[in-house]
């Protein structure tokens with residue numbers, strides 16, 4: 001089991017990117033967002049992608065286990081922030097953004113009532129198989145019908161390397177998010193270029209993007 005808080009404490013955040021994710025930039029239209037809309041970013045870390053949304057006038061609601069991550073996000077983004085306690089969460093807020101610090105599985109529907117989109121980069125694939133099932137079921141429970149979702153995954157021979165990030169293929173995405181319409185937008189083999197995976201000598205490393213739509217009912 002990954003000790004995420006220890007990763008944050010030790011500054012070992014190998015997954016963090018210093019630029020907006022290129023797949024987000026390429027496929028953001030899948031989320032059908034306009035200024036004033038709200039995107040949910042589960043397991044958000046201190047992702048720069050949240051700033052990308054803010055710069056488009058889109059509100060952000062993130063959830064993250066580590067308070068260090070939330071604090072670093074606001075300090076490094078030079079955003080003045082407030083902190084308040086609410087039930088099981090400590091909420092870090094600035095204009096147009098709230099990061100709920102606590103356990104994703106404690107989030108309830110009412111917190112997400114304004115959300116019209118979900119952006120998942122490094123979240124589903126951060127979790128082992130049993131937790132991925134729970135993650136998807138919980139997402140289905142807490143987000144409103146009609147939500148659009150952009151999901152970024154990696155897939156590789158799991159026997160050749162341990163996660164995280166864990167390998168998730170298209171069949172698993174469809175199975176996990178069975179109440180969503182699912183379209184694969186992109187899938188390419190990046191095994192030659194990705195430095196994070198280079199020591200594992202993987203046979204292949206597929207990076208994929210999916211556009212999902214939570215259907216009514």
Ligand SMILES: C[S@@+](CC[C@H](N)C(=O)[O-])C[C@H]1O[C@@H](n2cnc3c(N)ncnc32)[C@H](O)[C@@H]1O
Nearest residue numbers: 004015043044045047064065103104121122126
């Ligand atoms: C691989 S990182 C990805 C972070 C972010 N999505 C990004 O792209 O940079 C996974 C993050 O999920 C957080 N996390 C793991 N389990 C969680 C949980 N149950 N509730 C909230 N956050 C969690 C970890 O602390 C970590 O910051």
